[in-house]
Amino acid sequence: MAVVEIRRSSRRRRTVRAYREGDKIIVLMPAHLSPEEEQTHVDSLVERLDRRERRVRPSDDELLARASVLSDRWLDGQALPSSVRWVTNQNTRWGSCSSSDASIRLSHRLKGMPEWVVDYVLLHELAHLLEPNHSDRFWALVEPYPHTVKAKGFLEGVSWQQR
Incomplete structure (x- = not known):
């Protein structure tokens, strides 16, 4: 499992985004989200990122x-x-x-x-x-x-x- 780094911003209002930076997955999200909302977003975005990468990086x-x-x-x-x-x-x-x-x-x-x-x-x-x-x-x-x-x-x- 990749290391996930969460970066919260008070300037970010609604959007949540994830991308890979080296061996880490960086997740950008609004500062106001609860821990439960954070985990839901992280799980969803990591799964989506993995799915996309499998599609563009064939074995x-x-x-x-x-x-x-x-x-x-x-x-x-x-x-x-x-x-x-x-x-x-x-x-x-x-x-x-x-x-x-x-x-x-x-x-x-x-x-x-x-x-x-x-x-x-x-x-x-x-x-x-x-x-x-x-x-x-x-x-x-x-x-x-x-x-x-x-x-x-x-x-x-x-x-x-x-x-």
């Missing part, structure tokens, strides 16, 4: 299942990865693949990004299983995905911001 098994769906939809099921997993040692690349064992690795920095961005990076790596370079044939495999341009722009913006 390795969920990534492999998503890769299968993307391959079927955009690559006629031709790209068959042996594994797809999150890694923490990729800080300059969003993803990579090894054609020798058909494994795909996605940078942990993608966690929490919109699903269409993660799908784009996953599709990009799936296409590399079929075409190892960035040739015209490679881009012909990736570009039918409707969010390609938007996802590339999103990732470029994140990269620029992190410089």
Whole structure:
């Protein structure tokens, strides 16, 4: 269970909000709430935050299942990865693949990004299983995905911001 830090404010009148800060969950709430109201809000917000994070931070098994769906939809099921997993040692690349064992690795920095961005990076790596370079044939495999341009722009913006 994550540590929950409650920050009360007399200026806050009605709204209660929660967000993750490192390993802690911060809950912002009005100072006037009773301990019972506080606990009700904390329980509800922590559950909602966990649910949202599970949705935008899929497990390795969920990534492999998503890769299968993307391959079927955009690559006629031709790209068959042996594994797809999150890694923490990729800080300059969003993803990579090894054609020798058909494994795909996605940078942990993608966690929490919109699903269409993660799908784009996953599709990009799936296409590399079929075409190892960035040739015209490679881009012909990736570009039918409707969010390609938007996802590339999103990732470029994140990269620029992190410089």
